[in-house]
Amino acid sequence: MSPAETRPLVEIKDIRKSFGPLEVLKGISMDVAQGDVVAIIGRSGSGKSTLLRTINGLETFDSGSISVDGTPVIGGEKELKALRRKVGMVFQQFNLFPHLTAAENVALAPKVVLGAGAKEQAETAREMLEKVGLGDKLGNYPSQLSGGQQQRVAIARALAMHPKVLLCDEITSALDPELVNEVLRVVETLAKDGMTLILVTHEMRFARDVGSKLVFMHHGKVHEEGDPKTLFAKPGTPELAQFVGSIG
Amino acid sequence: MADFSFWVIFSNLLLAARWTVLLSLIAFISGGLVGVVLLFLRTSGVKALAWFVRIYVEVFQGTPLLMQLFLLFFGVALFGIELSPWAAAALALTLWTSAFLVEIWRGCVESVPKGQWEASSSLALNYVEQMRYVILPQALRIAVAPTVGFSVQVIKGTALASIIGFVEVTKAGTMLNNATFRPFLVYSLVALIYFALCFPLSMLAKKLEGRLNVAR
Structure with missing residues (x-):
């Protein structure tokens, strides 16, 4: 090594x-x-x-x-x-972006920071949300999710940057x-x-x-x-x- | 002497009201654009920039709009720069409007929870990206009602432009009154025109406020 x-x-x-x-x-x-x-x-x-x-x-x-x-x-x-x-971070209060869907929450940083295209964004969002067991909630807004689900979206959002x-x-x-x-x-x-x-x-x-x-x-x-x-x-x-x- | 019928007075006032509307639009739109720039400076976290905006706001909120108009129209002329009444009115109203809008909007930006800043920072977004994608979309929802509400103040503020010779509805009213000596009729109509412009906006602001409360 x-x-x-x-x-x-x-x-x-x-x-x-x-x-x-x-x-x-x-x-x-x-x-x-x-x-x-x-x-x-x-x-x-x-x-x-x-x-x-x-x-x-x-x-x-x-x-x-x-x-x-x-x-x-x-x-x-x-x-x-x-x-x-x-470095990814997950917070006590979730801090999801309320105006974005679960998928958009996850794809925002790849889009803005990494310049990912629309297709790549969609793939990242799906992959990460599936990883936390929320592959069926892509289009849901945070207010439509339970606390546990919101926190899992927050984890997926942090993982999307491959920290x-x-x-x-x-x-x-x-x-x-x-x-x-x-x-x-x-x-x-x-x-x-x-x-x-x-x-x-x-x-x-x-x-x-x-x-x-x-x-x-x-x-x-x-x-x-x-x-x-x-x-x-x-x-x-x-x-x-x-x-x-x-x-x- | 020419005979001024009611309809002659009213139609002339309506024609002049076009300029009230146009000046209001210019002041509101350009004031809004300047306001957005000031908002970014004010909330950037850079102390010198924030202070500049604070002083700017204090100056334009803390002095009468009429004085600002006089300074731009008469004061600037002393330095050899001739501004037309149009330009002076548009410029003064733009500066004045921006000073109010930036404060309204700052309040809206600050009402977005701190956690939104922290979460977006943690995702490696920089300040402009945070504002663009996370903070402003949320602040905007809150800002719509008070912003529409403030547009009423801008419309009424244009009346002061009459004093530097800009012919909008108030100035037209004064001229018609001088010719007809029917102040009660003329100024009632002028007031009615302002009301017709402002009332729908006030109602809209109230409605938007209500809708926002229901959504939350």
Whole structure:
């Protein structure tokens, strides 16, 4: 293997960020290899969502460095555009475009950013929506879909750009309990297909069963990290033990 | 002395009303185009550009339209640039209209949820692409009713152009009154013509507003 291939896909080095006087990220370092499924857990306010959002430049950081597949995360519009072609993101609130159908939601970025023609757009939309089990909903508007279906469209939309890594920011937290599983199943399939995933999640069972790496954040730091099954069975710190206990 | 019958007065006013309509259209369309450019500058996130638009808006919203007309018509002439009443009126109304429209539209753009910006950013769309494909199509729906509503203000604003000698319906009314000394009749008709132009637009704006509320 060449050195380039052994290099981690996502390299996060000593990231610090403050909101005013409040330091939310206090020197975070993390490597994510190709094919990893990283589950980031922690209490609200521990900085986990902020960390995730720095990876595709939605949040800036004060010091440290991040690179994805060799592309550094820096502020300029051109650099961000190059970065975001490699990094997909799925949000808690879905954020589908309400004026576009499911197929148009999925095909928008290929059309605008990659310059795909009409035929290619239609093919991408169909392929991606079939992948998330919504091949029959191409013409539906977001308002005509359930929350679980909307979130699956959002996943298809992110996949349409063939990202190297997919960021998932509490993607089941806004869903009714009975709709959570259909979304998790899609994510699980992606993980099995070898997609690199970084998830901020409250689904502990999912983190344990599907994750290849667990990161527990506490007060803006990586408090503990390692193999999910090991850590859940035997937390190394009282904070993680308490957190796992409180979630149940 | 010529005898001015009701119909002579009315038909002359109607003929002059063409220029009111035309000036309104020019002001509204060109004001809208300038407004779109200003909107992009205002929401671009570039501080200097946003500030420029803020000052522009404050100046044109914070001074009487009549003063703006005077400055363009009389003031600019001092620098050796002669503007016809037509040009001065069209220009002043365009600037004035754009200052109001950009603020109306900015509100509509800002009412689009932040998540729409974040989702489209994450898909590697740049600012202009985000506006074009994601933000404006949503903002437009919200903007239609207040924009149509504001067109009424533009039509009424054209009346001020009469003072710099532009012969639209108000100026025609003044001239007819000078000739006939029947101010009540003449100005009632002038007011009626404005009302006939503005009322349908107000109704349309109300209807559009209602339809939007039902759709959501």
